[in-house]
Amino acid sequence: MQRLILSKKNHITLMAAILIVIGFVSELAFHYEPLAVAALVVASVLGLAPIAIQAYQALKVRVVSIDVLVTIAVIGAFLIKNYEESAIVTFLFLFGAFLEQRTLNKTRSAIKELTEMAPENALKQFENGEFIEVDVDEVDVGDILLVKTGAKVPVDGTILSGEGSINEASITGESLPVAKEKDSPVFAGTILDNGTVQIVADRVGEDTTFGKIIELVEEAQDSKSEAERFIDRFSKYYTPAVLVLGIIVWLFSRNLELAITILVLGCPGALVIGVPVSNVAGIGNGARHGVLLKGSEVIGDFSRLDTMVFDKTGTLTAGKPSVVAKEYYGDGIEDALGYLASIERESDHPLAKAVLDEIGDIKISVVKNTEVVKGGGISATVDGHRVAVGNVALMEREGVRLSEKAQADIARLERKGHSLVLTFVDGELKVLMGIRDQIRPDVRENLLKLKKLGVKSLVMLSGDNQGTVDVVSRELGLTEAHGNMLPEDKSAYIKKLIEEKHQIVAFIGDGVNDSPSLALANIGIAMGGGTDVAIETSDVVLMNSDFSRLPHALGLAKATARNMKQNIAIAVGVVLFLLAGLFFSEWMNMSIGMLVHEASILVVILNGMRLLRYRLR
Numbered sequence: 001m002q003r004l005i006l007s008k009k010n011h012i013t014l015m016a017a018i019l020i021v022i023g024f025v026s027e028l029a030f031h032y033e034p035l036a037v038a039a040l041v042v043a044s045v046l047g048l049a050p051i052a053i054q055a056y057q058a059l060k061v062r063v064v065s066i067d068v069l070v071t072i073a074v075i076g077a078f079l080i081k082n083y084e085e086s087a088i089v090t091f092l093f094l095f096g097a098f099l100e101q102r103t104l105n106k107t108r109s110a111i112k113e114l115t116e117m118a119p120e121n122a123l124k125q126f127e128n129g130e131f132i133e134v135d136v137d138e139v140d141v142g143d144i145l146l147v148k149t150g151a152k153v154p155v156d157g158t159i160l161s162g163e164g165s166i167n168e169a170s171i172t173g174e175s176l177p178v179a180k181e182k183d184s185p186v187f188a189g190t191i192l193d194n195g196t197v198q199i200v201a202d203r204v205g206e207d208t209t210f211g212k213i214i215e216l217v218e219e220a221q222d223s224k225s226e227a228e229r230f231i232d233r234f235s236k237y238y239t240p241a242v243l244v245l246g247i248i249v250w251l252f253s254r255n256l257e258l259a260i261t262i263l264v265l266g267c268p269g270a271l272v273i274g275v276p277v278s279n280v281a282g283i284g285n286g287a288r289h290g291v292l293l294k295g296s297e298v299i300g301d302f303s304r305l306d307t308m309v310f311d312k313t314g315t316l317t318a319g320k321p322s323v324v325a326k327e328y329y330g331d332g333i334e335d336a337l338g339y340l341a342s343i344e345r346e347s348d349h350p351l352a353k354a355v356l357d358e359i360g361d362i363k364i365s366v367v368k369n370t371e372v373v374k375g376g377g378i379s380a381t382v383d384g385h386r387v388a389v390g391n392v393a394l395m396e397r398e399g400v401r402l403s404e405k406a407q408a409d410i411a412r413l414e415r416k417g418h419s420l421v422l423t424f425v426d427g428e429l430k431v432l433m434g435i436r437d438q439i440r441p442d443v444r445e446n447l448l449k450l451k452k453l454g455v456k457s458l459v460m461l462s463g464d465n466q467g468t469v470d471v472v473s474r475e476l477g478l479t480e481a482h483g484n485m486l487p488e489d490k491s492a493y494i495k496k497l498i499e500e501k502h503q504i505v506a507f508i509g510d511g512v513n514d515s516p517s518l519a520l521a522n523i524g525i526a527m528g529g530g531t532d533v534a535i536e537t538s539d540v541v542l543m544n545s546d547f548s549r550l551p552h553a554l555g556l557a558k559a560t561a562r563n564m565k566q567n568i569a570i571a572v573g574v575v576l577f578l579l580a581g582l583f584f585s586e587w588m589n590m591s592i593g594m595l596v597h598e599a600s601i602l603v604v605i606l607n608g609m610r611l612l613r614y615r616l617r
Contacts, residue, residue: 002053005606010051012093019043020087023443040083040210045089048074058292064240069263070594072243076260077590084157089264092598095330118210119188122154124148125198136205143201153186154398155208156203164195242266259581265578265593270600274567275606284558285614290554292541302540302554304504304563308455308495309517311490311509312462312472315527317437319510323352323358325418325434327409334561335429339382340423343389347378354435355421363423371398377421387423399423406432417471436468440547444476449551449616453558457503492517498522510545525550555616563611567604574600 005012023039025031051067051074058065070093078087123131123146124140130147136154139145147153153166165177168190177193180186188200189210205211243261250259262440281298286293293299313319342365344352369382376397377390388398392410395402402410406429413420418434447458459480462469468482473481482493484519490507494517497503506522507514518524518538526538527545542549581588 002057005049005053009094010098012050013091013098014048016043016087016094023084023087031526037083040087041078044074044083044086044090044499045088047094049088051093051302061088063204064243064269065378066239066427069155069239069242069267073260073263073590076256076263080256082257082590084411085590092591092594095598102257111513118189119152119154123151128396134297139204140202141201141204141225145199145201147186147192147197149192149196149368151192153188153190153192153199155188155199155201156208157186157199157201159184159186161199162195162197162202164197165193165322167191167193169288169592212410222590239453243366254431259281259591261580261582261588262589262591264597265582265588267597270571270574270604271568271599273601274571274604274608275564278560278567278604278611279564281611282614283561286553288616289552289556290543290546291556292543293553294539294541298523298539299557299560302506302557305506305523307457307459307503307505308343309449309459309461309494309497309505309521310478310505311470311514311517312460312464313437314510314545315508316443316460316472317439319437321354321419321435321437323354323433323436324436325413326358326433327406328404329403329429329432332425333430334362336423338365339387339425340389340431341387342367342382343370343378343380345386349433351421358433367615379387385425387425388412389421391420391422395429397425398424398427400427400429414467415471417468421467433554439472443547446548446551447476447478450554452555453551455554457495461485461493474497487514487516490514491520494520508550523551552616556611556614559614560611567607570600570604570607 019039020043023036024042026039028034048071052071055065055071055166058067060360068397070089074090075382077083077089089541114175121133122136124139125131125146126143145154145157154412159180159182161319162180163179163181165179166186167177168187180195180197186197187206187210190202233316245266246259246262249262253259261570282299283296283435299605310316332464341356341359344355345364346367361417366381368381368391370378372378373394376394379388379390379394379398381387388394388400391458409432410422413434416434416436418436421431421433421435423431423433424427440552444500445589450458458476460469460473460476460478460481462472462483463485464483469481469483471478472478485493494505494507497505498521504523505521506523506525507517508525508527509518510527514526518526523540524538525605527542528545540553540555554608574596578588578593
């Protein structure tokens with residue numbers, strides 16, 4: 001019976017409204033009091049039923065809820081035959097709950113949209129080569145899948161054949177399609193706008209990037225911030241206190257109407273709902289814009305941070321070295337580049353790929369008598385020529401003399417933080433290349449945005465040499481930059497900032513070696529394209545490693561924290577206003593109090609919903 005009544009709460013609200021209209025029309029228009037009283041009595045009893053059931057359920061678990069206060073107040077109004085008050089209070093309470101639920105459902109729509117984006121089916125290739133539609137749960141790592149125009153990508157994978165453009169808004173928050181071709185990575189939940197591709201499944205089910213997004217957002221919703229936990233404790237004692245106050249007023253004044261009015265006016269509805277709705281809306285906004293805030297607790301610290309510490313490689317820089325400067329000396333450059341490419345093809349050095357990408361297609365020769373010089377480079381015989389490829393130390397070992405121009409070029413590129421690759425043919429310098437890990441596009445612009453948002457210190461920690469670190473620091477306008485740092489050095493530095501300088505610190509990184517620092521910082525921020533360990537350890541994840549999401553994440557955290565404070569102020573202010581109106585004026589009554597209360601609940605919900613539309617200016 002209880003379940004049936006609660007399931008029909010909206011119908012009861014509508015019937016109560018109709019009965020209240022009948023009651024007032026009967027009395028005011030036709031002056032037929034028996035029908036008016038009957039309609040209002042039935043409206044009161046009908047409206048009280050679901051409220052009383054909720055109050056009973058709360059008392060069973062030893063909680064004095066708002067429903068308990070309203071139930072006592074309505075019964076009191078009924079006993080003193082104030083049927084207008086009892087009917088209106090029950091209707092307003094039920095109608096407020098209806099509007100509150102409707103508005104909260106809209107607030108949670110961002111999370112609901114995410115779960116609805118999850119792919120359900122996939123075209124899987126079987127042994128006979130035929131593609132058959134199966135449930136996405138039947139796809140295993142290594143399976144080959146077909147994705148057609150307009151279809152959702154079912155798993156994280158790599159394109160084997162075909163090309164097209166994919167809308168990755170569900171992962172990155174960016175609606176602009178991204179061109180994909182052979183060997184390009186694709187993510188579950190994204191949509192193939194045009195083209196047809198075959199992919200091999202790399203991650204399936206909950207292990208996909210999209211699956212982790214949903215899991216993290218759902219966990220974030222379930223977590224509670226410090227403010228929410230305080231309000232839970234506050235309402236646990238506040239609601240019984242209001243009940244005791246009402247009893248004391250009745251005992252001293254013998255004015256039952258005044259006592260039950262205090263019960264209605266003291267309801268902390270807006271206070272209880274205000275902070276959670278701000279958090280849910282903030283987390284939902286982040287999820288839609290490629291930012292995962294792992295829980296309400298993260299928002300508080302994140303909004304107050306004053307220092308941001310960055311790893312260099314893969315965070316401020318792209319993590320992919322490329323040739324950014326080159327100088328040629330003398331004749332036979334084409335042949336020298338061919339010799340260089342021939343040697344680098346056989347090397348596994350990180351700079352070799354950058355050199356080969358820069359040279360492109362060229363005639364390749366046979367390499368003989370290869371000698372690897374530790375910490376220097378490689379020397380070999382190519383087409384009968386003695387060729388040496390490496391750094392300045394190798395050239396000194398080879399006893400090669402450098403011209404004044406070459407020495408000046410080397411000094412200039414070293415000052416700019418370039419890693420140098422020199423190529424000598426038969427003892428003569430032919431090619432000088434400067435290689436650098438390029439700074440991510442728009443990083444400087446986004447760092448300026450962070451400063452405008454109140455970040456006082458921007459610090460870079462890197463395992464790279466201090467010269468390179470200083471160059472990057474000057475280009476980006478950082479507060480501090482420290483090179484030659486091992487993972488334990490980074491952790492020690494962050495610990496010092498927190499414990500000795502009492503700063504609220506965020507660390508941004510992407511590698512396994514960043515995990516200790518991510519865990520130690522007040523706020524750990526992982527680049528979404530980084531390692532699973534870094535993502536699991538962090539508090540905030542920037543999906544698709546999009547650095548431009550960082551200012552949005554910080555701005556959103558600050559806006560959410562402000563919104564929580566606004567909602568608390570509104571809720572407390574309304575209760576104080578109502579109680580002051582009761583004691584210092586003659587116009588305040590139960591109906592007006594309940595109307596103002598329900599209005600305040602809607603105001604805090606609507607205020608929280610503004611966060612769904614938040615965008616960094």
